[in-house]
Amino acid sequence: MSLEVNIKKKFRDFNLDVSFQTNGEYLGILGASGSGKSLTLKCIAGVETPDEGKIVLNKRVLYDSQNNINIIPQSRNIGYMFQNYALFPNMTAEENIGVGLKLSKKEKRIKVKELLNLFRLEDMGHKYPAQLSGGQQQRVALARIIAYEPDVLLLDEPFSALDSRLKSQLHTDFFDMLKLYKGEVLIVTHSKEEVYRFSENLALIENGTITGFGKTKEIFEHPKSLSEAKMIGCKNISTCEILSDNKILCRDWGLVLETESIPLNCKYIGIPSGNFEIVNEPGINTIECKLVNVIEEINEYTILFKNNKGNENSLLYFNINKETWDKKKSQDILYLKINDFYLLQ
Amino acid sequence: MDWSPMLISLKTASVSMVITFFLGIYAAKLVVGMKSDKARIFIDGILTLPLVLPPTVVGFFILIIFGVKRPVGRFLLDFLSVKIVFSWTATVIAAVIVSFPLMYRSARGALEQVDKNLIMAGRTLGMSERGIFWRVMMPLALPGIASGGVLAFARALGEFGATAMVAGNIANKTRTLPLAIYAEVAAGNMEDSYGYVALVVIISFIVLSLMNYFTIKGSKYTDKDVSK
Numbered sequence: 001m002s003l004e005v006n007i008k009k010k011f012r013d014f015n016l017d018v019s020f021q022t023n024g025e026y027l028g029i030l031g032a033s034g035s036g037k038s039l040t041l042k043c044i045a046g047v048e049t050p051d052e053g054k055i056v057l058n059k060r061v062l063y064d065s066q067n068n069i070n071i072i073p074q075s076r077n078i079g080y081m082f083q084n085y086a087l088f089p090n091m092t093a094e095e096n097i098g099v100g101l102k103l104s105k106k107e108k109r110i111k112v113k114e115l116l117n118l119f120r121l122e123d124m125g126h127k128y129p130a131q132l133s134g135g136q137q138q139r140v141a142l143a144r145i146i147a148y149e150p151d152v153l154l155l156d157e158p159f160s161a162l163d164s165r166l167k168s169q170l171h172t173d174f175f176d177m178l179k180l181y182k183g184e185v186l187i188v189t190h191s192k193e194e195v196y197r198f199s200e201n202l203a204l205i206e207n208g209t210i211t212g213f214g215k216t217k218e219i220f221e222h223p224k225s226l227s228e229a230k231m232i233g234c235k236n237i238s239t240c241e242i243l244s245d246n247k248i249l250c251r252d253w254g255l256v257l258e259t260e261s262i263p264l265n266c267k268y269i270g271i272p273s274g275n276f277e278i279v280n281e282p283g284i285n286t287i288e289c290k291l292v293n294v295i296e297e298i299n300e301y302t303i304l305f306k307n308n309k310g311n312e313n314s315l316l317y318f319n320i321n322k323e324t325w326d327k328k329k330s331q332d333i334l335y336l337k338i339n340d341f342y343l344l345q
Numbered sequence: 346m347d348w349s350p351m352l353i354s355l356k357t358a359s360v361s362m363v364i365t366f367f368l369g370i371y372a373a374k375l376v377v378g379m380k381s382d383k384a385r386i387f388i389d390g391i392l393t394l395p396l397v398l399p400p401t402v403v404g405f406f407i408l409i410i411f412g413v414k415r416p417v418g419r420f421l422l423d424f425l426s427v428k429i430v431f432s433w434t435a436t437v438i439a440a441v442i443v444s445f446p447l448m449y450r451s452a453r454g455a456l457e458q459v460d461k462n463l464i465m466a467g468r469t470l471g472m473s474e475r476g477i478f479w480r481v482m483m484p485l486a487l488p489g490i491a492s493g494g495v496l497a498f499a500r501a502l503g504e505f506g507a508t509a510m511v512a513g514n515i516a517n518k519t520r521t522l523p524l525a526i527y528a529e530v531a532a533g534n535m536e537d538s539y540g541y542v543a544l545v546v547i548i549s550f551i552v553l554s555l556m557n558y559f560t561i562k563g564s565k566y567t568d569k570d571v572s573k
């Protein structure tokens with residue numbers, strides 16, 4: 001299973017220019033809204049046409065602007081789950097699931113029944129989409145696509161239409177059901193949590209271009225570029241200057257960090273907000289803090305501080321669980337040791 | 346009171362509504378599916394024109410096309426022995442042309458309001474374009490289309506100007522309610538026109554109530570209580 005995408009599409013104030021290749025594992029496409037992720041999926045499914053480029057699925061050319069190939073969506077055999085599920089409101093769950101099946105009436109009835117059972121919708125067959133809960137609608141949408149046995153499954157923000165209260169339960173349910181499908185899956189989302197949980201591979205998309213691509217876990221553990229660090233939610237990012245083999249200056253914080261093997265193309269430093277440790281004395285990679293604010297969150301505190309020794313005004317963020325922060329000795333000076341940081345291109 | 350104008354009016358409006366209904370949907374489908382914006386604007390303009398033109402101008406064009414001295418009228422007369430002008434058929438033609446834009450525009454609006462994602466979903470699920478139109482777009486647009494049909498009926502019922510020009514005012518043949526009212530008032534028989542006026546008002550009101558009923562019924566798929 002492989003999907004090769006290399007497409008360009010111009011709009012008045014937006015240019016889509018993406019290229020990537022999948023290898024059969026789940027691929028997550030992470031990006032802010034308006035970054036072109038849904039458009040990319042629509043071009044793959046064939047419901048939007050790119051200006052130029054090439055799309056190849058399992059060696060079958062779906063779109064090739066040079067050779068004037070543009071297979072109609074009906075013949076692409078691609079499953080597309082729309083953001084709002086796009087269930088036909090005038091059809092019952094059963095009718096929705098059976099809508100694309102080219103089978104005899106009897107075979108269709110058997111297949112639809114099988115899918116209703118598989119997706120725990122036994123009693124929902126005769127209900128209209130408006131009578132179903134969000135989770136049920138999602139399952140009908142997935143059943144409808146899987147009934148059609150597509151070569152690849154495209155999921156466009158599968159959870160954005162759902163109540164956030166129900167999301168974590170539905171995440172688990174949904175991905176159990178997704179395992180019923182044995183093909184390739186592309187999932188588009190703006191949620192870091194969703195991609196981290198569900199896709200082995202990750203593509204980052206920003207303003208219509210792919211700005212990062214790799215193994216999800218590696219990108220989250222060690223982002224290599226500024227956009228990767230931003231996308232995974234790293235709040236402390238500074239420009240830097242390499243001082244020597246093992247010393248680097250973070251300009252925004254007026255802070256010198258020591259580490260081994262600094263790559264020459266390192267332009268930014270990122271410090272994950274959870275990677276600080278409260279220590280009692282100054283030392284290597286330790287900041288003497290000037291506290292600015294303590295914000296109480298649900299499960300933790302967000303500590304906003306500055307480097308007391310630096311003249312710069314940029315704030316740093318530090319997240320700490322409540323117990324640890326409350327337990328710390330009220331000392332005059334707060335020292336924070338940086339355990340890990342990212343060297344970014 | 347002579348009931349023939351009412352019967353002629355109802356017959357004309359009913360027949361013209363059936364014709365307009367299908368023509369309007371077909372035209373709406375064509376225009377909605379057009380890829381070029383320029384072509385769409387042009388065609389839409391032509392199809393909507395009878396709505397804003399004075400009915401006499403519409404009548405003028407009908408005369409130009411179907412007049413017995415014109416090619417089409419000549420052909421119909423010579424080969425099929427059908428004379429359109431000043432016949433009941435002319436009242437239907439006038440009613441169809443004048444009510445067509447209402448049907449077409451209602452149908453177009455209703456079809457365009459169908460969620461584009463549903464159409465795209467239909468395509469990715471392998472449904473043919475025809476299947477998508479009949480099984481998804483039409484059912485969802487039906488309330489709007491039905492109210493367009495009712496509106497077209499009401500407009501056909503009230504048609505006066507074009508009818509007077511192409512069908513005349515022949516009692517028991519082409520004299521519809523609006524023409525009967527005009528004829529009575531013109532002859533100075535105000536009292537005799539009261540019945541006709543009342544009939545037109547009542548029928549039109551019933552028809553408009555029907556239209557509102559269709560519009561309310563239109564929310565059928567969205568207002569259902571969500572069972573938890």
